[in-house]
Amino acid sequence: ILPPPIGSERQLNGLIEEGMPFVVLDRFFPDVIATTVNINNHQAAYDATLRLIKNKRKKIALLNTNNQLISMQQRVKGYTDDLEHMGITPNASTIKHLKFSHEKRPIMNAIKEIVEQKADAVLFTTSKLGILGIECIRELGLSIPEDLSIISFDDTDAYRISSTTISAIKQPIEKMCKEGVKRLLSMINDPDSEKDPEKIELKVEFISRNSCI
Numbered sequence: 001i002l003p004p005p006i007g008s009e010r011q012l013n014g015l016i017e018e019g020m021p022f023v024v025l026d027r028f029f030p031d032v033i034a035t036t037v038n039i040n041n042h043q044a045a046y047d048a049t050l051r052l053i054k055n056k057r058k059k060i061a062l063l064n065t066n067n068q069l070i071s072m073q074q075r076v077k078g079y080t081d082d083l084e085h086m087g088i089t090p091n092a093s094t095i096k097h098l099k100f101s102h103e104k105r106p107i108m109n110a111i112k113e114i115v116e117q118k119a120d121a122v123l124f125t126t127s128k129l130g131i132l133g134i135e136c137i138r139e140l141g142l143s144i145p146e147d148l149s150i151i152s153f154d155d156t157d158a159y160r161i162s163s164t165t166i167s168a169i170k171q172p173i174e175k176m177c178k179e180g181v182k183r184l185l186s187m188i189n190d191p192d193s194e195k196d197p198e199k200i201e202l203k204v205e206f207i208s209r210n211s212c213i
Helices: 009-018 041-054 070-085 105-116 127-139 157-161 173-189
Strands: 036-039 060-065 095-098 121-124 149-153 167-170 199-202 205-207
Touching (some): 036 041, 036 173, 041 060, 041 070, 041 121, 041 149, 041 167, 041 205, 060 105, 060 127, 095 105, 105 127, 121 127, 127 149, 127 157, 173 199
Parallel strands (some): 036 199, 060 095, 060 121, 121 149, 149 167
Antiparallel strands (some): 167 205
16 A cells, blocks of 8 residues: 655556556556545545635635645646636636745745735645644734635644634545555455556545634
8 A cells, every 4th residue: 555755656667567466545646557546636626615715705825735746736726627617717826836845934935925915715735734824824913714714635633623723625544545455455365357457536525614614
């Protein structure tokens, strides 16, 4: 069971050549023909953006990281597709692609820039971005959801106990793991099977809290 990092195509294709059974979780590599278990990232971001619009937010920003990953690209596409569907032109100045980092400074700079652009909501594509982003928002003296409504991918305990609780897109991690193990055991128990690799997409759960009803 593998959640491989960016740039793992050569290693994964090597496993295929060796006949080693594996299942990829939470990732998709177009050049690797393998069974994968993911969420529908596009639909999850689309629905989250629509929810922000229904909360009367008119200038929704997006903070993203690891955009080399297909899953992250799908989240961005879901966000922009929903804006366009609702008659809102996506604005490059409120879409921030950040390098993966544990540093707060790049996120603070991105938050300052979207605030200058009069953003009134933010969709964070990971909880790491979300937690640091919320810290930056508060340091700037802004209120959630009065100044900025927020939805983040990946629910965490921090969102549940925050002074303003944070609405989140909860991935079915346990179910993803069970589905992955089920497929892997099938490969191990029937190594001669010529069954094609599967692409399994699971539904997310939206956790409605005070940052965006």
